[in-house]
Amino acid sequence: MIQAAVVGAAGYIGGELIRLLVGHPQVEIVHAVSRTLRGRPVDSVHPNLRGRTRLTFSSADQLDRCDVLFLATPHRETMQRMPEFLTRAGVVIDLSGDFRLRDAHTYENYYGSPHEAPELLSTFTQGTPEFHRESLRTADRISVPGCMATAGILSLVPLAEAGLIRDDITVDARTGSSGSGAKAGSENLHAERSGALRVFAPTRHRHEAEMAQATGHTVRMTATGVEAVRGVQLLCRARLADGVDERAIRAAYRSRFADEPFVRIVAARRGMHRFPDAKILSGSNFCDVGFALDRGSSTVTVIAALDNLVKGGAGNAVQCMNVRFGEPEERGLEFTGLHPN
Amino acid sequence: MIQAAVVGAAGYIGGELIRLLVGHPQVEIVHAVSRTLRGRPVDSVHPNLRGRTRLTFSSADQLDRCDVLFLATPHRETMQRMPEFLTRAGVVIDLSGDFRLRDAHTYENYYGSPHEAPELLSTFTQGTPEFHRESLRTADRISVPGCMATAGILSLVPLAEAGLIRDDITVDARTGSSGSGAKAGSENLHAERSGALRVFAPTRHRHEAEMAQATGHTVRMTATGVEAVRGVQLLCRARLADGVDERAIRAAYRSRFADEPFVRIVAARRGMHRFPDAKILSGSNFCDVGFALDRGSSTVTVIAALDNLVKGGAGNAVQCMNVRFGEPEERGLEFTGLHPN
Amino acid sequence: MIQAAVVGAAGYIGGELIRLLVGHPQVEIVHAVSRTLRGRPVDSVHPNLRGRTRLTFSSADQLDRCDVLFLATPHRETMQRMPEFLTRAGVVIDLSGDFRLRDAHTYENYYGSPHEAPELLSTFTQGTPEFHRESLRTADRISVPGCMATAGILSLVPLAEAGLIRDDITVDARTGSSGSGAKAGSENLHAERSGALRVFAPTRHRHEAEMAQATGHTVRMTATGVEAVRGVQLLCRARLADGVDERAIRAAYRSRFADEPFVRIVAARRGMHRFPDAKILSGSNFCDVGFALDRGSSTVTVIAALDNLVKGGAGNAVQCMNVRFGEPEERGLEFTGLHPN
Amino acid sequence: MIQAAVVGAAGYIGGELIRLLVGHPQVEIVHAVSRTLRGRPVDSVHPNLRGRTRLTFSSADQLDRCDVLFLATPHRETMQRMPEFLTRAGVVIDLSGDFRLRDAHTYENYYGSPHEAPELLSTFTQGTPEFHRESLRTADRISVPGCMATAGILSLVPLAEAGLIRDDITVDARTGSSGSGAKAGSENLHAERSGALRVFAPTRHRHEAEMAQATGHTVRMTATGVEAVRGVQLLCRARLADGVDERAIRAAYRSRFADEPFVRIVAARRGMHRFPDAKILSGSNFCDVGFALDRGSSTVTVIAALDNLVKGGAGNAVQCMNVRFGEPEERGLEFTGLHPN
Structure with missing residues (x-):
């Protein structure tokens, strides 16, 4: 034990x-x-x-x-x-x-x-098993990324490291209220926060720096509090390098995540569930990653979602522990999320 | 002015x-x-x-x-x-x-x-224009009832004063978070209060005493916080006196409220809007009152709804001011509420 | 398998x-x-x-x-x-x-x-393991109660069978939108249902009959749709037989549920979590049961909550399957629910 | 009349x-x-x-x-x-x-x-009184812009016409469920839509074309359904022309909107209400417009919010009617919105 x-x-x-x-x-x-x-x-x-x-x-x-x-x-x-x-x-x-x-x-x-x-x-070793699994097996000091940062790192690094992104990245991050913690403050009162679309960090949110560090690109992020208790969703935009098409993007994600237990590529042609949505991820350790490309456009829209308290925090930490102690990586993290929810 | x-x-x-x-x-x-x-x-x-x-x-x-x-x-x-x-x-x-x-x-x-x-x-004169209009015309000290109390008084007094109710009344009151005021406390944090069905006063809520005072009946009320910022809805139950039927109840409400600008009788046979719902009352000074009677039953279910900050507070107070100062009673209170909302 | x-x-x-x-x-x-x-x-x-x-x-x-x-x-x-x-x-x-x-x-x-x-x-055998476990071990035909009925049965039967309840029971049932199923209808549109407090069954809801059957008492139930996707909460009221006090009620619940894996008695003196609330039960198979008694009163208020799709439906069915096939009763039902959520 | x-x-x-x-x-x-x-x-x-x-x-x-x-x-x-x-x-x-x-x-x-x-x-004359008031005074055919388009036009045109924007504009639009209309469809079921962050139009939403037409810039817009019945909020990003600073942006908005009854500039240094939020606009005809500029950055983040059914639709239409028929422009549109809500 x-x-x-x-x-x-x-x-x-x-x-x-x-x-x-x-x-x-x-x-x-x-x-x-x-x-x-x-x-x-x-x-x-x-x-x-x-x-x-x-x-x-x-x-x-x-x-x-x-x-x-x-x-x-x-x-x-x-x-x-x-x-x-x-x-x-x-x-x-x-x-x-x-x-x-x-x-x-x-x-x-x-x-x-x-x-x-x-x-x-x-x-300290960065606690993202998807990218640092080998180091984590022997790491004694692990730093788990921020909730929005994890969504950004998982969805952007595969494109950045494959050289598919041309220059700066913009990120529109939406987050639920549990990210503000359990301390009472008037800005987190239910009457104030319920139904809000509150741009609380138009620029320079701390998680922006983590994404820049991981991708090597300049990242401009805006953070908005939305009506949710749990959940983070990121909408990222980047210009693509010459000749990069949908196939190349999908290949980059597949090669990175094909065997990952907790990252799912969600980018369907149609349907109400075609892109990642935190709504169905509460309690689960998944980070869902998707993307869309306009025909003829050289800009990609990347969408990522996770539960900020699980894959964006405690779940990711337990996954790191599993890697470090030689446990099966999914152990204790089997909950699949609810639909509807 | x-x-x-x-x-x-x-x-x-x-x-x-x-x-x-x-x-x-x-x-x-x-x-x-x-x-x-x-x-x-x-x-x-x-x-x-x-x-x-x-x-x-x-x-x-x-x-x-x-x-x-x-x-x-x-x-x-x-x-x-x-x-x-x-x-x-x-x-x-x-x-x-x-x-x-x-x-x-x-x-x-x-x-x-x-x-x-x-x-x-x-x-002090009780600030319920529907029942104390004449006194209010000359009153210099007016006490406006509690938000849930106003819903209870408006929906129960017509039945009580007509002698239609046999004995005790039970009230299940549901209320939004704005009723707790603007002070920060952990129980009103969005993450704690969002989606809650919190029985915060199983017995002895203060508004119960106001309803008892107004109706002359024993009232047992339970108060539950529900997911809403504004809004109060009451579900009241009472046994009816012998021979009281739907017609008698409707007549009691009509005789009391036919000319009232801010009380509507909402009790339709069907449809999703057949009974009072605070959802469409935000910002308005209406108190909607309805009821249902099971065939063969001697128990009436009374339903009342209002915006706790308007008819349950500030709007009622402004209505009292209008009465007192000889203004048209609806002045400043014309907003009709939104649908959908 | x-x-x-x-x-x-x-x-x-x-x-x-x-x-x-x-x-x-x-x-x-x-x-x-x-x-x-x-x-x-x-x-x-x-x-x-x-x-x-x-x-x-x-x-x-x-x-x-x-x-x-x-x-x-x-x-x-x-x-x-x-x-x-x-x-x-x-x-x-x-x-x-x-x-x-x-x-x-x-x-x-x-x-x-x-x-x-x-x-x-x-x-058919009634699919409530807490009361029919022995029959279920050999039952080939099992009928799982309705979502609100399960909450009512679990919270009321222990009092009824111990003879603690004097006469009729009233039930104020609140339910989330998933109980209406996945079929589109205008009354379940988000814009119509969001934030609603919709009394959709003032009398004669079908689950009322199941509670009456299980308790042997007349039950009068009102059902209200509240803002939630999952979740049922019941507020029940009954007059107590002579001499019944808090201790007797607690004893009745304890003797019934002490060893039950999925029923928890939640009735604390204070705190925001003192009574059952469906908010923390999403995805879990728990039915939380609590009660409150006014000093000097002979009326008990019983509160029960569950996830309508789990303990109020699919989870209860799987629990029955476990009993029937000799599996450990909690297998597959370990998820504990989320807080905050 | x-x-x-x-x-x-x-x-x-x-x-x-x-x-x-x-x-x-x-x-x-x-x-x-x-x-x-x-x-x-x-x-x-x-x-x-x-x-x-x-x-x-x-x-x-x-x-x-x-x-x-x-x-x-x-x-x-x-x-x-x-x-x-x-x-x-x-x-x-x-x-x-x-x-x-x-x-x-x-x-x-x-x-x-x-x-x-x-x-x-x-x-047809475009029904945006803020930019086409003179034409509207005599127009017999008026076309009111889309809800998201109105937010985009009001917040972006002042910068575009003053030559402050260098090239393409990106828009992250968030919208409530009432924008989908009153027709039942499974994607608008409460259980599916509640709490969703649904990217329903990653590219090529129709309102994008209206913004492009009004600003003369290429616009890339993504539309996400968020948990709200009413309300649209836009987060727009654009690179600024050389030498454009915060003062120039504020001046452009002020010169356009100083006398406008329904556009408010909301861009404070601090506070939870520092930027436009649709939460407080339900029922009102306001479009709130704000912006943020990172120190040293040449990218502006523009934020706009309105009630999609009012300033984004019916209210804007009534405002146009008032202009056309010589009525005071605010008549019938006085409702100020609610806080909290």
Whole structure:
């Protein structure tokens, strides 16, 4: 059994980690750490887990050494406490933003303050099994990308690395409210957020930097909050290199994803389900990727969707854990999503 | 012109009062009071008013004497400040819960602490024009009922006063999130409240006491938060007195509401719109009332719906003001609601 | 391996059956029958199953004999074809309404036309494992209750059979749109149904008869469509027999459900998750049951919630199959539901 | 009084026209034409109008000559019947797609079949008062742009005509379900459409052609259905001409829209309402326009929002009527929108 602990267990990513780990036959959760809820049952905050776990929250100082430590902690605090975290577990899987960007200057540029542990940046492996599976098999420090970044990386890197994209990429990202976390703030009140189409980051969202890092292209992203609790959908546009046609794009995706258990190419000619839609992905670890090409056009529209708390966070982290510990990669991640939903 | 002021102008009821008063041709808003937002434009908090008002928030100590003062203030605080408020305006229209119940013991029973101005209770007139129009024409102190209470009073009193109801009444009340106000709290986070069917008051909701007071019957009410921002719908059940049939019920409603501009009887034989539904009432001052009777049954099901911020609050208050100041009763309340919506 | 077939596989209950059976390690789906979609891939209609099944729809005349046949067919058509269906499988599990009521007169009363196979009525076992587990172990004909009926049966029968309820029961049922099925009709258009609180059955809903049959009490139910795709929530009220208090009610539920894997008692003193809410049950096979009792009152409010397509339909059917074929009862039904969702 | 008739009165645009015209003090509706509902009360289909009109539907052959005829009829049918319609009224205001594009080849290209009345194309004036007010004062044939097109035209033309945009424009359009009309189809079922992020037109949506026509630029638009009944929001991106900065953009909008009653510039530094959001526009005739510019970037992001049935359809048509008949332009369009909503 893999002994696992979760720090930040009372939040939405933390709760999703616990849900997945409770259902994983080879994992035992030894600590669910919450700063404020020590001693309270985990299912009082995550009511879906009633009857599935008797775990109670513990405090960080109760953390014993374990096999794998998941960090669902805020950025900044994470890099400050990272040296301590690294002593507590053989493998640390970080879901905060602090170790996603390899370059400390870029970090400062996007996060607004200097990185406080720049010497650790290069020691983390990016937690995208589809592109870093071999490194992950032996990685002890894993940084899971942001939810929108994962959708962007999975859908854009295959085109970029095959040289199919000519220059800049624009991304229109839509996201549900759970991405804002479990903290109350007036902008996340139901009455304010319900039915909203809120452009909350017209430019310079942090996940933009991750996509630029992964693709090698300039990325301009706009982020809009839409009516959904879970779910991210990206609409990306890029000009294609000379001579690139639909066949070349489909081939690039196929060669990358043919054997991937959690990436599906969804690009049908017709039907209401012809392109990726987060609506049917809640709870699942899929990232659906599709594209459309106008006849005679040299611009591709790429569409990607995932559940921000699963493939965009906790599920991706568990997939990394499976790779790292030699478990079958789909274990604990079998849920297929619901339709209708 | 009627000079009006609103205290509690930054909240949802306060914002709705301003929306209605800005559109009222005979009203000038002289103060929009907010404890915390003094000096800020009103449309920074109520963005629907952009281009419609240049009003800024003021503080309570800037309140000059005016013709009518609307109180959208929290209960308890309202009764404490009421003596002062009464010196500021010829007419005070209170939308808090503090002066809705005539009996101080009932107040304590439902609000959990003693009433602090019991001597004022009997000086307030209930702000339900349909039943208290004559008193309202000269009333200087008006207490507007709660949102769910207004739906219950309008739909149940005609039956009760005609002696059609045998004994106790049960009420299943469903309400949107705006009823919880503009203050952030984790239970009103979009991610928690979206799609919820949350039984937040299985028994003893405060509006139950108002319905009991108005009908003279014991009322057992359960309140459930449903997926909506605006809107209240009530499903009431009561056993009928001997011999009461559909015709008698319809007659009771007709005799009460035939000339009412804001109560519609909605009880059709078929069709998807056969009963009252808050969905089409957003922004309107209507309370739709309907009922169904099973053949051979002696139990009536009464259904009522309204927009909690309009007929359930600010609109009802403006209607009371119109009655009091001799304005046509529908003035400023002409919006008819949207379909689809 | 259990060889299973689904008739009515293109509908929502049919799709949910396939989702659950695809994930069940001891089941092989041999036929997914759809009248109109023969030859088309199942995942073209149920896009959540992409990558999880290569099944295509077949027509009814292709049905070979199998171990278990699930019927997600319309009522009326089901009873007409039942003699034929019974020849195709050792075990038939019917999810239509045709064999839920034991009494042909009650059927005619609620369904509006005579039962066409009354001689078969008594040969079906009610598919509620919590109350009929022993019979189900050997039953070859199983009739799964309606979605709202299952919530009512599970939450009311423990009180009724313990003699705690005095007389009639009223039920306020709220349901999501998936309960109306996958057929297009103007009343189910998104623009019409979104945000609706539509009282579509003020009296005499068919599921009312099932609850009456199971509890032995008169049941008066009102059904309202609420904003949700999945989910049923019931609010039931009943007067209690003399001397019945909270302790007695809790004891009745505990003695019935202590060892049940899919019924949870949810009745906390406080918190936003204190009562059952369908919001967190999507995809799970749980039925959550709670109750509230006013101090000094002799009326109990019972609250129940489930996913209408799972515990209210396909999941319950799979649970029955597990019981019948000696499989562990939770197999294939492990999904725990999502929070937030 | 202006005598008005509406053809296609049972649809969503038709219903919105009736709502606005019923509330317009200078208009009398003489006919509400519906092919299938002749003789039925208008409020049976548009329940928000209960108590506000006693109008019944009539058939087209009952159409007497009137002052203004609004066409909310399907494209193709509209051009076929246009010669007849032109004989029935002094002024025809067409809300179909048939007379929006001036070039018959472009029409065929986007609508898939040849235009059947090309000789009439040049006789129509585009119904955008903000840009064609003078022509509209005397126009007898007016073609109201598409809902997304209006948002695009209002937000992009000021930049294009001032020469601020360098080359192609991309548009990500998000739209609510009412844009699909009142006809039932499985893709508009609530269970399918609720919570969807459905890319239904990755390229070549018809409104794209209208934007190209108005701006003189190539426009690449993608249309996504989002969770909303009403509402359109556009996110447009364009590279700026040399030296164009934020000040120049703001100046271009101000000079165009400073005196416009229904266009608001919404581009604040912070706050949850800093950019246009259709959420607060339901029922109002506003088009909110905003923009964001990354420091150092030469790409502008333009954001526009409106209610597709009002400023994107019926409201715009009524505004055109007001201009044409010399009425104050805001008459009948005073509703300010709701917050929260």
